[in-house]
Amino acid sequence: MANEIIRVNQFSYGYEGAKPLALKKISFTVHEGEFIGIIGCNKAGKSTLCQAMVGVLPYVLGGRWEGTIQVAGKNLEDSQGNSAADVIGIVFQDAESQFTQETVEDEIAFAMCNFGYERALMRQRVEEASRACGLYDMLARSPFRLSGGQQQRLAVACILALQPRVIILDESTSQLDPIGRNEVFTLVKQLHEQGSTIIMVDHNIEKIAEYADRVLVMHEGELRMDGSVREVFGDLPKLRELVVRAPQVTRAADALRSQIASGALPVNLEQAKASFAPLNRSAQ
Numbered sequence: 001m002a003n004e005i006i007r008v009n010q011f012s013y014g015y016e017g018a019k020p021l022a023l024k025k026i027s028f029t030v031h032e033g034e035f036i037g038i039i040g041c042n043k044a045g046k047s048t049l050c051q052a053m054v055g056v057l058p059y060v061l062g063g064r065w066e067g068t069i070q071v072a073g074k075n076l077e078d079s080q081g082n083s084a085a086d087v088i089g090i091v092f093q094d095a096e097s098q099f100t101q102e103t104v105e106d107e108i109a110f111a112m113c114n115f116g117y118e119r120a121l122m123r124q125r126v127e128e129a130s131r132a133c134g135l136y137d138m139l140a141r142s143p144f145r146l147s148g149g150q151q152q153r154l155a156v157a158c159i160l161a162l163q164p165r166v167i168i169l170d171e172s173t174s175q176l177d178p179i180g181r182n183e184v185f186t187l188v189k190q191l192h193e194q195g196s197t198i199i200m201v202d203h204n205i206e207k208i209a210e211y212a213d214r215v216l217v218m219h220e221g222e223l224r225m226d227g228s229v230r231e232v233f234g235d236l237p238k239l240r241e242l243v244v245r246a247p248q249v250t251r252a253a254d255a256l257r258s259q260i261a262s263g264a265l266p267v268n269l270e271q272a273k274a275s276f277a278p279l280n281r282s283a284q
Contacts (some may be wrong), residue, residue, distance in 0.1 A: 004073075005087070005166055005197055006030035006053060011067035013048060013057055022048045024221045025067065032165065035198040037208035037229075040218035041243045046201045049218065050170045053199075054090050055081020072165070089159030090168040093175060095151040096144065104130070104146070105139040108157050115162075125161040133157040133187060149180025153187055166197040173202055185211065209233055209247040209267040217242055234265040 006029065013023040023045050030036060038046050051057045058065045059081030069076045074083045092098065101107040108129055112122045130136040133153040138146065143154055152172050159167060169188065173181040185207050192198045192211070202208055208215065208229075215232040217225035219242045225232050233239070233246050236254055246254075249272040253265045256276075266272040 002031040002033045004029050005032045005071070007068075007070040008049075008053070009068045009070070011052065011065065011069055013052055013065045014063055016062050016064075020221075022221050023052065026223050027067075028216060028223060028226055030166070030197065030199065032197050033195060035192045035211060035213045036200070036216060037212035037214070038199065038201045038216045038218060039203070039205065039208060039244060043220075044218035045221040046218050047170050048221075050090060050168050050199070050201060053084065053168065054088050055079075055084040087164060088166040088168060089162060089164035090170060091152070091155045091159060091172045093171045095155035095172070098155065099143040099151075102142060103139065104135055104141050104143055104154055104157075107143050107154060108139075108161050111158060112161055122161075125163070129157040129160040132160055132191070134183075147180060148176045149183035152176065152180065152184045156184075156187060156191075160191075166199065167191065168199045168201075170201045171203070172200075173204060181207075205233075205245055206247050206268075209250075217244055219243075229267050230264045230271075233267045236265075 008026050008028050011023060011026045012021050014021045026049060038049065040046055048057060051061075052069060053071070055076050057063060059076070071084045072087045076084055099107055101110050105126055108126045109122050112125060117125070126139070127136065130139055133156055135150065135154060135157055138150070143151060146154060155172070156167070173184050176184065181204065188198055188200065189211050200208070200212070212229055215225070215227065215229055216223055217232060217239070224242055225235070225238060233250050236246055236250070239246050247267050249269060250265045250267050253272060253275055266275045
């Protein structure tokens with residue numbers, strides 16, 4: 001098994017002034033090279049968990065907590081969350097609100113400037129990140145004149161330039177049209193295939209089922225399910241209890257369970273073809 005990169009152990013968190021806990025005794029590990037999808041209904045604690053993994057909570061925004069989070073073997077409490085910045089990059093929902101520079105090139109270079117990177121290295125990283133995200137021909141363009149999908153790709157490029165070992169995307173496609181969403185998912189798939197560890201919060205169940213290796217299901221601040229894509233989405237009674245929709249092909253296969261190949265329910269089109277093959281042959 002690949003090296004462990006994140007360990008969350010019995011972590012609970014409550015926002016300042018809020019009585020109920022937003023996270024309740026969360027425990028799981030992340031290994032390098034994984035693609036983990038985090039799903040759940042609104043206010044399940046998904047974004048709170050992402051902010052905790054990068055040290056924003058509680059070390060920047062305050063609040064009360066217990067338990068530990070380790071990133072690359074280091075307890076975040078020992079560095080007040082700062083050690084996460086060397087390992088994890090996070091892309092938030094509204095990319096445009098995070099931009100401050102006049103050109104795409106300057107935006108990608110901005111964080112590196114703050115960290116004191118040498119100019120030659122910055123130029124190299126800007127080129128590599130912009131090419132990886134399909135933005136190399138747009139370096140002179142204003143970030144504010146990009147489409148929604150292009151802006152999210154720029155947000156990823158800004159993270160890539162710092163070469164993190166883990167990329168977290170917190171509902172980064174929720175405000176995009178279908179074209180923009182496909183742009184982001186295609187990019188994330190490519191990054192994962194190239195070896196990046198991906199943690200993605202998203203409501204697009206079909207895309208999570210297609211791309212993720214593993215799924216965490218959050219509900220009311222608790223981690224209620226943690227397993228392979230097929231294990232999680234195949235447990236339809238549990239998903240209904242947690243108010244989470246299964247992929248469309250899984251629900252269709254469940255309705256025809258008596259007529260399809262035995263075994264786990266399919267969660268994507270390729271698996272559905274195999275499951276429905278006996279039904280197709282009998283119809284011929």
